[in-house]
Amino acid sequence: MRVVMSVDIEGATGVVSNKETSEGAFDYERARRYLTHDVNAAIEGAVEGGATRIVLHDTHGLNYRSILLEELNPAAEVVRGTPILFFEDLRPEFDACFLVGAHSSPGTPGVLSHLYTSAFREVRVNGVPVGEGQVTAAMAGQLGIPTVLVTGDDVVAREMRSVIPDIEVAEVKRAIHRYAAACLPLEKTGPLIRAAAKRAVQKARQVQPFTYRGPADVELDLHNPYYDAAIARLVPGVSAKGWATLHYRASDAMDVYRFLTLGLYLVNSPLLPNW
Numbered sequence: 001m002r003v004v005m006s007v008d009i010e011g012a013t014g015v016v017s018n019k020e021t022s023e024g025a026f027d028y029e030r031a032r033r034y035l036t037h038d039v040n041a042a043i044e045g046a047v048e049g050g051a052t053r054i055v056l057h058d059t060h061g062l063n064y065r066s067i068l069l070e071e072l073n074p075a076a077e078v079v080r081g082t083p084i085l086f087f088e089d090l091r092p093e094f095d096a097c098f099l100v101g102a103h104s105s106p107g108t109p110g111v112l113s114h115l116y117t118s119a120f121r122e123v124r125v126n127g128v129p130v131g132e133g134q135v136t137a138a139m140a141g142q143l144g145i146p147t148v149l150v151t152g153d154d155v156v157a158r159e160m161r162s163v164i165p166d167i168e169v170a171e172v173k174r175a176i177h178r179y180a181a182a183c184l185p186l187e188k189t190g191p192l193i194r195a196a197a198k199r200a201v202q203k204a205r206q207v208q209p210f211t212y213r214g215p216a217d218v219e220l221d222l223h224n225p226y227y228d229a230a231i232a233r234l235v236p237g238v239s240a241k242g243w244a245t246l247h248y249r250a251s252d253a254m255d256v257y258r259f260l261t262l263g264l265y266l267v268n269s270p271l272l273p274n275w
Contacts, residue, residue: 001201003046004094004145005056005076006086006136009035009066010103010112011152013172013189016181021112023064034186035060035101036068038151038172041190042100043073045197053077055094059084060101085116085261086136092143096204097136098197099160102152104175105131110155111173111181116260119267121221121244125212125256133160134210135260138253141211148207149200151193153181166207168200212253220246220263232266 009021012035020031039056046054054076060066063082072078079088104110107122107129115123115131123130133156137147149168150160157169172189173181184192221244233240238259239247246263250256 001050001096001204002053002094003051003055003096003098003201004087004090004140005039005042005054005098005100006059006102007035007039007056007067008099008101008103008132009060010114011101011156011172012038013186014183015101016111016173016179016183018112021060023061032066032068033071035066036071037186037190038193039067039076039100040071040073041193042098042149042151042197043076045194045199046098046201047075048194049198049201051075051096051201055079056100057084057087059086085264086132086257087139090139090143092145094140094143094145096149096201096207097140097145097147098149098151098200099133099136099147100149100151100193102133102150102156102160103131104153104155104159105129105134108155108159109175109177110159111153111175111178113155113178116264117267119223120260120263121223123221123260124219125216125250127217127219131156131159134163135253135257137164138211139257141209142253144209146204146207146209148204149197151196164207164210166203168196168203170196212250212256214252216250216252216256218248218250218256218259220248220260222246222267231269232263235262235266
């Protein structure tokens, strides 16, 4: 049983603030320890459940290295570097996917909810609002890999259960609003994640992969619409619905990911006005 993990930081134990999620921020180093703790618990549970190979993708930020390599369980390998977004070089050789430290979609009351960037106000695939969890799971699902575990707050847990009913969840905090949560201590979240990861591996072959079949209509609402949308419309296949929404007809889940990644780079271009 081979497990691939997509690892983010906003859904880690105790993390509730932007002061914990940016390099150089006041509590970023502390948050890295919390995240590495959660990842190690998931690794331990996966091994107990029968995993023979574990590869995690350190995906927070375009070029962050959030996992503390010196504290990581040696049963896992790490994909890190730049740019790392959800997955790099994902292959169909894996049997199960974990989402560790996940957060909910933009506009929801989940802790630090967003998709890629605060410049994206909402993203919809076939009319349904989505977050990073759904897009990541769909990428894995296109390769036949079921997403079997998510760790994070209660909001992302509900989101992922809505598309993958059999997914195992480990709720490490209960969201009060976007910047506050009732957080379980590390001593409780470790066993919680480990047990969920073990169950997830053991049931992986019974979980159906989730993905987007056939052409998918992607709509991207922008916070800074006038300039961003005007530039994005120059890309072949991208159209604008008014000045606030971009539309793209994606061929599959990987194409959804490519379009959103393009949008991320466009809205962060230094050539765009920032006022």
